Amino acid sequence: MAAEAEYPAVPVKVTVNGVKHDARVEPRTLLVYFLREHLNLTGTHVGCDTSQCGACTVHMNGRAVKSCTILAVQANGADVTTIEGLAKDGTLHPVQEGFHEMHGLQCGYCTPGMIMTGVHLLETNPNPNDDEIKHALEGNLCRCTGYVNIIESIKWAAAKMKREG
Amino acid sequence: MFPASFGYVAARSVDEALELLAKHGEDGKILAGGHSLIPAMKLRLSSPRTLIDLGTVPGLQGVKIDGGNLVIGALTVHADIASSDLVRKHVPGLADAASVIGDMQVRNRGTIGGSVAHADPGADFPVILTALNASCVVQSAAGNRTIAVDDFFTDFFSTAMNPNEILTEIRLPLPAPSTGTAYAKFPHPASGYVVVSAGALIVRQASGSCATARIAMGGLGSTPIRATGTEQELQGKALTSQNIAAAAAKAAEGTDPVEDSYAGAEYKQHVATVYARKAIEAAVQRAATN
Numbered sequence: 001m002a003a004e005a006e007y008p009a010v011p012v013k014v015t016v017n018g019v020k021h022d023a024r025v026e027p028r029t030l031l032v033y034f035l036r037e038h039l040n041l042t043g044t045h046v047g048c049d050t051s052q053c054g055a056c057t058v059h060m061n062g063r064a065v066k067s068c069t070i071l072a073v074q075a076n077g078a079d080v081t082t083i084e085g086l087a088k089d090g091t092l093h094p095v096q097e098g099f100h101e102m103h104g105l106q107c108g109y110c111t112p113g114m115i116m117t118g119v120h121l122l123e124t125n126p127n128p129n130d131d132e133i134k135h136a137l138e139g140n141l142c143r144c145t146g147y148v149n150i151i152e153s154i155k156w157a158a159a160k161m162k163r164e165g
Numbered sequence: 166m167f168p169a170s171f172g173y174v175a176a177r178s179v180d181e182a183l184e185l186l187a188k189h190g191e192d193g194k195i196l197a198g199g200h201s202l203i204p205a206m207k208l209r210l211s212s213p214r215t216l217i218d219l220g221t222v223p224g225l226q227g228v229k230i231d232g233g234n235l236v237i238g239a240l241t242v243h244a245d246i247a248s249s250d251l252v253r254k255h256v257p258g259l260a261d262a263a264s265v266i267g268d269m270q271v272r273n274r275g276t277i278g279g280s281v282a283h284a285d286p287g288a289d290f291p292v293i294l295t296a297l298n299a300s301c302v303v304q305s306a307a308g309n310r311t312i313a314v315d316d317f318f319t320d321f322f323s324t325a326m327n328p329n330e331i332l333t334e335i336r337l338p339l340p341a342p343s344t345g346t347a348y349a350k351f352p353h354p355a356s357g358y359v360v361v362s363a364g365a366l367i368v369r370q371a372s373g374s375c376a377t378a379r380i381a382m383g384g385l386g387s388t389p390i391r392a393t394g395t396e397q398e399l400q401g402k403a404l405t406s407q408n409i410a411a412a413a414a415k416a417a418e419g420t421d422p423v424e425d426s427y428a429g430a431e432y433k434q435h436v437a438t439v440y441a442r443k444a445i446e447a448a449v450q451r452a453a454t455n
Contacts, residue, residue: 007172027173027216030203049166051204052356054270063244063273069203070274073173074196074220117269138357139268 014075016041017085025072032056034072035082043083043112047141054140057113058082064120066139083112086119094157094164095119104153106144114140118154127158168206171214175221179304182331185217187306193217195331197240197279200271225278225333228252235337239278244269246277255339257451258346258364258444262293265350267357278332281317284324286387287358291318293348295381295389296364299337303330311336318388343369343376345452349443351384351436353427359383360428361436363392363416363444367404369452375399378412380445382437385420394418395441404449409442416441 009024016039025034035041035058044067047055051069058067059081086093095118098104105111114137121128121136128136133151142150176182186193194213196202197220205211219225225240228249235255237246246252247263266272266280266289280290281301291314299314303326312325319325326332340346350362361384368377378399380392394415402408417434424430 007170010173026170028168028170028206030167049207051200051267051271054268057270064270065274066270069200069271071173071196071199071203071216073175074199074218076175076221120269136269139270 010073012072012076014072014078014080016080017082023072027071027073029072030068031058031060031070031072031075031080032067034075035067035080038072041082041084045109045112047109047113052139052141053110054113054117055110057116057140059116059120062120062123064117081116083115086115093119094160095122095154098153098155098157098160099150102149102153102156104146104150106146110140110142114142114150118150118157121154122158122161126161128154130155166207168203169209169212171206171212171216173216173218175218178222179219179225179331179333182217182219182222183304183306183329185215186331187329189215189217191328195219195282197282198242198274198276199279200267200275201279201283201285219278219331230339231336233339235339237277237335237337239281239332239334240276241278243267243272243275243277243280247272256297256337256346258293258348258366258448259297259337261348261447262289262350262364265289265348265352277335281335282324282326282332284318284322284388285358286321287353287356287384289348289350289359289362289383292359292362292381292383292389293346293364294335294337295391296348296366296379297337297346298366298379299335301326301332302334302336304333305330309333315391321387340366341368343371343452343455345369345448345450345455347444347447347451349440349447351440361385361433361440363437363440364389365441365444365448367399367445367448367452369404369449372403374401374403378445380416380441382416382420382441384433385417385422385437387423390420392416392418392441395445399445404452406446409445409449413442413445414438 045055047053056068192214225238364381366379398412417437422433
């Protein structure tokens with residue numbers, strides 16, 4: 001389309017889950033669609049698409065962010081981790097394991113975002129109380145009403161990470 | 166949802182961003198963290214033809230002390246303000262506000278400069294910055310100028326900045342000893358935006374009475390509104406619960422809040438008196454230990 005040719009694709013160099021990517025994207029490409037449709041990393045979900053629900057949460061330079069509200073070009077030079085990058089050598093991250101052990105999900109749609117937020121919380125506050133977990137999860141919505149077990153899952157992970165250093 | 170197509174330029178300096186802004190005129194828009202602009206673009210409420218990214222400009226982030234001022238770079242994200250030792254020590258009311266904006270992920274990306282320049286009447290920073298007597302430093306090709314916060318917000322989503330200017334930093338006078346600052350917010354339960362909020366700065370005399378009060382209210386109009394009736398009522402009075410409640414009762418005087426499906430005008434005015442009292446009580450407590 002002529003209208004699109006007016007706005008040339010721009011280069012994006014980004015490291016995702018340890019792999020360097022050198023891509024060209026249309027400027028309006030959102031990071032979540034870059035991850036899902038260009039890199040085929042479909043573990044990051046699109047829920048509300050209005051920065052409310054947190055299903056699209058990934059880590060960018062070590063911080064939990066909503067990838068539906070970031071342009072792919074804004075991730076130029078960044079280090080991104082998605083849910084696919086959490087497990088190491090086939091071993092689940094303790095937060096992933098916690099959601100499994102404590103039944104922290106029902107349908108699972110919100111789970112990747114919940115886990116990415118939980119991991120970032122425990123990186124900044126390794127021993128959160130219930131109120132701190134609730135405050136950290138304000139930007140992640142679960143429509144199966146499963147918050148009680150999500151909080152238990154994160155507490156399970158915190159205890160395991162503390163035990164194992 | 167996708168924004169309408171646009172061109173993108175990563176600025177390398179404020180000067181370059183200003184040149185690009187001059188070149189693109191009304192078709193150009195400055196991008197900071199993007200947490201107000203990108204949602205607006207996805208909803209097609211805003212369709213700039215060129216985004217000029219300030220996020221790639223070095224030196225616009227961080228909190229520092231410069232002379233008698235606390236200086237916050239426009240690209241500093243909310244989370245870094247909430248956790249800044251300098252902010253928590255000197256103006257804890259600003260940390261209160263930064264820690265209740267949006268949610269954790271939003272606080273990790275949204276910037277103070279973006280929030281202030283966007284001037285959303287439901288935002289938190291404009292209210293607390295009004296209480297803290299902040300100044301906004303804006304840069305243009307002609308140089309820098311400083312706009313007092315009381316003159317900065319002019320209407321819904323409108324500021325005293327000219328189209329050829331970029332907000333580069335927020336400056337806050339370092340409070341005198343025995344000053345307390347606080348922010349109290351009644352958020353909309355779904356959106357998290359302000360229904361009503363209050364920012365307070367109280368300078369306490371050794372006698373326990375109030376030397377100075379600056380009280381700003383959010384949610385009662387198109388911009389933050391100084392609660393001058395409350396300020397005058399506190400002036401010189403003993404900072405007792407009774408006097409604080411009497412002063413807070415005047416927090417919504419003379420306002421005409423916009424009614425919405427969640428809250429009527431009279432309700433907002435009532436809630437304003439409650440949150441003004443909460444903010445003043447918290448500021449007084451901090452002033453007593455500062």
